[in-house]
Amino acid sequence: MANAVAKRREARMAGIVACAWTLAKEHGIGGVSLHALAREVGMRQPSLYEYFDSKNALYDAMFADGNRQLMEQLDAETFAREPRAALKQWLAAFATFACEDTARSQLLFQRPIPGFTPSPESYALAEEVLGGLDTLMRATGVTEQGDIDCIVAVTAGLTDAQISNDPGGNRWLRHLNRLVDLLVDDALARGATNDR
Template sequence: MLGEPTRSRVAERRSSTIAEIVDAAWEVARTHGIGGLTLRDVARKVGMRPPSLYSYFDSKDALYDAMFAQGCREFLEAHASVRLTGETVADLKTVMRFFVGFCTENTVRYQLLFQRVVPGFEPSKESFALSEEGLRKVVTLLQSSGVTDARALDLLTAIGTGLADQQISNDPGGSRWIGLTDDAIEMFYAYVQQHMKGEPE
């Protein structure tokens, strides 16, 4: 029918192949570590010659960037299901439990999103904007309780990644550090209310 947009089968196939490559890259990373990813292994996983991979990703960093963006989108999609009550401490506990759970359920994704384990890799401006969107949700939650000191956000993110790091490193698959989340938030909020309620001097 005239006026209807035409599908580009070539574009659809390309998009499908890119998604397949990114999925394969995560599989390779789970086997060899995020820093041990090679385009050769990814190409082999999808049944492609390594030079052909460059028609989809012109470098390994470009593939890392696609993985980073996908991980950020997964974070945002999962975070959208978090239900808040409007009570600051309870909501901070909920958000922190979600964050630590998200980090510990997929170690290689956590390393790519929240650690610098790939030498020289920097996400693109577009991909990093997705990461910042997630952070803004936490900033909004803090500001709603009158906490505007930027150091409070730094402290909160340090607590979250610290719990995740300890859980992944020392009790993988367990709950030893995840179980400390609520206590950590209570300590954090008590300290913030006393020392970081407004802007830093």
């Protein structure tokens, strides 16, 4: 019986989070209102506190949910065997995911909500995502943290430029593979020089 109650509660929370994402798409991530959310899910605002004790707790659940969505999308990809090709595919899948939903992208990859910091449990999901990227980079021979950071930063910058300047297009993201090649080649060349 307790298991059934826990499952119903979990399903209710998932429904609330899904509705919050819908509101975020309509009004922006900062425009998610607990009053509007309660109305959309058919309950009074104080009843939401049975599921989320604060707006930041709701954002935390959304952050975790968004990272689970990203992991599902990445897990559905069939990556090339060659490490550099797989890295490019991973980064393209990541950028595509980010561009699909601006509100979700802001919550996951920026810090738009004053006072909100993901809980350690939710942030662990983001670290799991980045762990997969780190593994791919190291397989290409990119092992220095600074080089890894540069590739992540370039991907994030292109994604932000795409979202801001050409939503739905590819003006910026079409350069991703070329820039990955430049950065990986540079990292490998510097590594080879240091090995001498």
